[in-house]
Amino acid sequence: MLRRTGLLLLAFALAVVILFVVLRLLGNPVYALISVGATDQEIAAAAARLGVDRPIPEQFLDYLLQLARGDLGQSFTNNLPVADEIARRLNVTLPLTLLAFVLSVLIAVPVGFIAAWRSRTWYGTAFSAVSQLGGAIPVFWVGILLVTALALNARIFPAGGFPRTDWEDPGAALFSLTLPVLTIAIVSGSDLARYVRSATLDVLGQQYMRAARATGQSFAGAFVRHGIRNGVVPVISILAIQLSTTFVGAVIVERVFALPGLGDMLLVGIQEQDFPSVQGVLLFSTTLVLLLGFVADVIQRIIDPRLRASVSGNRRARAVA
Amino acid sequence: MIARHRRTRLAATIAAATASLLVLAGCAGGTGAPDSAPDANAEIIVGSQNEPTNLDQIFGGSSGVTEVFTGNVYEGLFKITDDAQVEPLLAAETEVSDDGLTYTFTLQDATFHSGAPLTAEAVKYSLERFISDDSIAARKSQLSVIDTVTAVDEKTVEVQLSSKSISFTYNLGYVWIVNPEAGDLTATADGTGPYSLGDYRKGDSITLDVNEDYWGDATANGGVVYQYYADPTALNNALLTGAVDLVTSQSNPDSLSEFEAGDYQIIEGASTTKELLAFNDRVAPFDDVNVRKAVYSAINREQLLDAIWDGRGQLIGSMVPPSEPWYLDLADNNPYDPDLAADLLTEAGYPDGFEFTIDTPESGVHSTVAEFLQTELAKVGVTVDINIITDDEWYQKVYTDHDFEATLQGHVNDRDINFYGNPDFYWGYDDADVQTWLTEAEQADSVEQQTELITQVNQKISDDAASVWLYLNPQLRIARDGLTGIPENGLNSLFYVYDIQEA
Numbered sequence: 060m061l062r063r064t065g066l067l068l069l070a071f072a073l074a075v076v077i078l079f080v081v082l083r084l085l086g087n088p089v090y091a092l093i094s095v096g097a098t099d100q101e102i103a104a105a106a107a108r109l110g111v112d113r114p115i116p117e118q119f120l121d122y123l124l125q126l127a128r129g130d131l132g133q134s135f136t137n138n139l140p141v142a143d144e145i146a147r148r149l150n151v152t153l154p155l156t157l158l159a160f161v162l163s164v165l166i167a168v169p170v171g172f173i174a175a176w177r178s179r180t181w182y183g184t185a186f187s188a189v190s191q192l193g194g195a196i197p198v199f200w201v202g203i204l205l206v207t208a209l210a211l212n213a214r215i216f217p218a219g220g221f222p223r224t225d226w227e228d229p230g231a232a233l234f235s236l237t238l239p240v241l242t243i244a245i246v247s248g249s250d251l252a253r254y255v256r257s258a259t260l261d262v263l264g265q266q267y268m269r270a271a272r273a274t275g276q277s278f279a280g281a282f283v284r285h286g287i288r289n290g291v292v293p294v295i296s297i298l299a300i301q302l303s304t305t306f307v308g309a310v311i312v313e314r315v316f317a318l319p320g321l322g323d324m325l326l327v328g329i330q331e332q333d334f335p336s337v338q339g340v341l342l343f344s345t346t347l348v349l350l351l352g353f354v355a356d357v358i359q360r361i362i363d364p365r366l367r368a369s370v371s372g373n374r375r376a377r378a379v380a
Numbered sequence: 381m382i383a384r385h386r387r388t389r390l391a392a393t394i395a396a397a398t399a400s401l402l403v404l405a406g407c408a409g410g411t412g413a414p415d416s417a418p419d420a421n422a423e424i425i426v427g428s429q430n431e432p433t434n435l436d437q438i439f440g441g442s443s444g445v446t447e448v449f450t451g452n453v454y455e456g457l458f459k460i461t462d463d464a465q466v467e468p469l470l471a472a473e474t475e476v477s478d479d480g481l482t483y484t485f486t487l488q489d490a491t492f493h494s495g496a497p498l499t500a501e502a503v504k505y506s507l508e509r510f511i512s513d514d515s516i517a518a519r520k521s522q523l524s525v526i527d528t529v530t531a532v533d534e535k536t537v538e539v540q541l542s543s544k545s546i547s548f549t550y551n552l553g554y555v556w557i558v559n560p561e562a563g564d565l566t567a568t569a570d571g572t573g574p575y576s577l578g579d580y581r582k583g584d585s586i587t588l589d590v591n592e593d594y595w596g597d598a599t600a601n602g603g604v605v606y607q608y609y610a611d612p613t614a615l616n617n618a619l620l621t622g623a624v625d626l627v628t629s630q631s632n633p634d635s636l637s638e639f640e641a642g643d644y645q646i647i648e649g650a651s652t653t654k655e656l657l658a659f660n661d662r663v664a665p666f667d668d669v670n671v672r673k674a675v676y677s678a679i680n681r682e683q684l685l686d687a688i689w690d691g692r693g694q695l696i697g698s699m700v701p702p703s704e705p706w707y708l709d710l711a712d713n714n715p716y717d718p719d720l721a722a723d724l725l726t727e728a729g730y731p732d733g734f735e736f737t738i739d740t741p742e743s744g745v746h747s748t749v750a751e752f753l754q755t756e757l758a759k760v761g762v763t764v765d766i767n768i769i770t771d772d773e774w775y776q777k778v779y780t781d782h783d784f785e786a787t788l789q790g791h792v793n794d795r796d797i798n799f800y801g802n803p804d805f806y807w808g809y810d811d812a813d814v815q816t817w818l819t820e821a822e823q824a825d826s827v828e829q830q831t832e833l834i835t836q837v838n839q840k841i842s843d844d845a846a847s848v849w850l851y852l853n854p855q856l857r858i859a860r861d862g863l864t865g866i867p868e869n870g871l872n873s874l875f876y877v878y879d880i881q882e883a
Contacts, residue, residue: 086772092433092440094518095779095791095806096799101516102780105440108514137434137566137582144582203613210621218617220607223585317614319584326610327583331433332772 060357067353074345075126078338079119087111088135088332109135111334122338131342132335141339144324150225151320152313154232156306158240163248163305164298170248171255175263187256193249198308202242202315209238219317239309239316247305254297262290292363299355303348421602422882424863427615427624429631430873431608434566435580437556438515443792443873446554447628448586448606451876453493454556454571457485457503458549460874462867464703464794466550470498470557470572480544480825487535490595492559493569493576500531505560507539518793522551544823546830547795554872574599574878584608588877600865600881619644619858625882626859626866628875633690636856643861648692649868650703651855652794655688655745657738657753657848659786662808665734666785672845674724676714678760684752685851688745692854698842699797701852703871705827706797706834710842721760733761736785740766741774746788749850779806790853794872797834800841809846 089105106112110121125132131141170186177183210218216238222231262268262282267289271281310322321340328336432444451459457471468474473486490498507529510517527542541548562570569577574594578587588604607624609615616635618624620642630636639646657675659666666672681695694702697710725733738753740746747768754764769777778784787806791799801818803810814837821833841847855870865879 086770087776090772090775093516093775094440094442095789096518096521096793096796097516098521099780100513101520104513105516108439134582136440138564139567139582147581148583206617211617214621217623218621219609219614220618220623221584223579223581223587223605314611315614317609317611317618319581323583323610327431 060360063353063356067349070349071346074342074349075123078341078345079122080115082334082337083115083118085329086332088334091331091333092136131339134336135333136331136336141335144336145321145339145343148319148321148324151221151236151318152306152309152322155236155239155243155309155312155318155320156302158236159243159247159309160302160305162240162244163251163301166244166248167251167255171252172259174252174256175259178260186252190249190252190256193245194253196246198242198246199311199315201245202239202312205238205242206315219315221318221320235318239312239318242312242315243305243308247301247308250304251297251301254294254301258290258294258297259286262286265289288362292359295359295362296352296355299351303351306344306347417883418600418864419602419882420598420600423603423605424601424626424877424880424882425605425607425624426626426628426877427607427609427618428628429609429612429615430628431583431610432586435569435577436565437554438510438512438517438520439566440516443518446873447875448588449569449571449573450554450556450874451573452575452588452604452878453569453573453577454558455490455573456553456555456557458553460550460553460871462869462871462874462876464869464871466553469553470503471552474549480546480823481541483539483541483548484532485537485539487537488595490572491593492562492572493591494559494562496559496561496570498557498572499534500537502560503537503557504529504531506557507555509558510555519551519554522547522798523555546822546824546827550795575604578603597878599878601877604877604880619860622860625863626857626880628857629870630856630858633688633692633856636690636858639858645859645861645863645866647857647859647866647868649855649857649870650701651693651853651870652701652703652796652872653790653792653853653855653870654696654699654701655749655788655790655850655853657749657786657788657850658807659847660782660784660806660808661810661846662782663785665728665730665736668728669844670724670728671730671734672848673714674721674728674730674760675757675762676721676845676848677717677724678721678762679753679756679848679850680716681850682716684749687752688748689851689854692856694852694854696849696852698838698849699791699800699847700834700838701794703869704795704797705831706838708835708838708842710838713842714845714848718760725760725762733763735763735765737765737767738786738788739769739774739778739784740788741771742768743771744790746790749788782806782808792872797837797841800837800846807847809841809844811840811844811846814840 088109088111089102092105093102103112110118131145133140134144170190174183174186174190178187206218209215217235221235222228226232267285268281271285272278276284309320310325313320313322314326324336325340328340428447430444430447432448433440433442435445435449437445455469457469459467459469461467470488470490471485472488475484476482487498487500487503492498507526509515511520511523511526525541525543525545525548527540530538532538556571558565559570562568567580572595574591574596575588576591578589580586585608586606590599590603607618609618612632615627616638619627620638636646659672661667685691685693685695695711697713698708700707725731738750740750747766750766754766757764774787778787798818799805800809801815817833817837821830824830824833857866859866862883863880864883865881867876
């Protein structure tokens, strides 16, 4: 556990350094602000105002001190605190990610299970094929199809945007998130269904299932008592990865649906070379993904005592013993 | 009031949607609200792709901030009308000394949104701020003729110029008068305009509330929301589904057919955006007039305009669009004529052509234009290499370092023929006559004299093919039927919203 925590902190520190350095290799933020006609003096004055004319190590030290105070800095373009901006954008991105994730699990678990359990029937095969197909379609394409069908033609949902009053009217907010959530859920649900299917197939073929059935237990009883517990462990890490991917996938979906979320903040930040914004969003996302992996690890250890016992040992060997 | 209005509408949308879901999946779309008398309280939702980088014009707020704030939230001493005329705004009276160097302005009785009165001190502060060392405002250099600004009394400002400037009042039309007490204006605003800043949601929208204490005429609407879209398709979808009432600028002619078929008005006005193939006139072979003219004549610009803008827009033969006083119809001055191009190349000593690189920014239509030029020039034996660069690299490589042979760029501002008077400008056009004429024009005693001199410049740079002026973009706005009072033109991104009215 200690080692896992150490790795987490190391990954975070690396992220801080890499993000800072890579961004500075990308370009000069001054050019996003000036227009044709600017003189050399004006360009220099703008660089001085942003503080990007100073040596990189000096800028980095400032950044670290700032970060140590829990401050993500201010936007280069409009001076607003980056942390406040991230918090505002999370009003869109967090519900979008969580709803899409829950929906994709709700789709994936039954679809994947039936595809495995009834793999020899026509509908088992169909579920399997549909999940293959769904996972192969690019997310923006699904978005465009849904907008065309349900927003432009049927006029049921808005084609994009988010209420300017945020969640003051939860109905309106949910309404505007419906198509984006569906878009992500269709794609990541299909992905997840394939994992659930193979995990289920794996469990169904195990010795302990056959042994349980041989003792007279029903299939359902055997599956609930032995199967789920064994099958869920690998699925948990998949779920954590899936949740991270859903979060990252929201970037593209936010653009298609003109949602003012974190993804939009990131893309506009990159366009405007707004280093503090881009750094803030990426550091936040990286931390979130790292923490998700960490939490998944912890949960797996709680469920499966064999993992708790083995810090670095051979899991299979201990399980057999 | 406005928020409530909006919520009601959203609730209605939800109710309607739920109802239609319950009834039949295949039924036709909604019919919309019934027509009624003009509604001065209606909120107008403007869709735009031109989101300001920030809200301050002197800190690189970009043309987006002109579109949303100039004339709406902030006012200048003068106003540039939609047809490019100068009218007094916050300057109720103007006196100019005989030598043309001293301007005395008497101020309008106006107040800032915060309640502070408009004072001579505020004007002094605003003008000095605009030309300060920190400022990177687009028109700063034109206004650097300002020598001193003095607040004579509460309502009188005196401006001393270092040299005569006949465009001074015109240029003042773009300078916002801000409240000195407002502090950092990159995310807030305090002006004297008909609207105050309601809400600023970066990446999403800017809400303008009606200023009930406005000194001038009341607005024809109950507030305006600028809703920003990074993706052009998302913007069009918003218009098609009624999420926005109008679109300030349509950049994709392909999608016009969708609107031509429906209940929309398509407004084509005058623009000031010119697409240029700019040569580096300092380097061979482009230091030779004949080479530049040969390249010009090798390009079928009409076909290019058709390809890019579906025939909308206009061919121009110089840096000057028809909306400026010194416009000449020079579209055929360097005609499309491949034979002429070949002759000119031979004359210049390149009978077998030559090879050069176009550095093209990746944004906008430039790379498509570059490919077109490549095909056209190949027909006269000139080989074009295309080097696609980011906008950043463009500023560094082309604009600052002048390290290029030719480049593509869209120049959006009005009256920017002045750049040809600056030999240090990125394209390096250096002609002593042009420089003299432009200086004399700025110090002219009358508009007629100024116009005459710049007309000469116009003719000269066209004769010299200083650049290839490929075409003038059209200014296309699309609005749903029933909206009136929409400004037609898009000169330098100005867009006054106070006359827009919902029927």
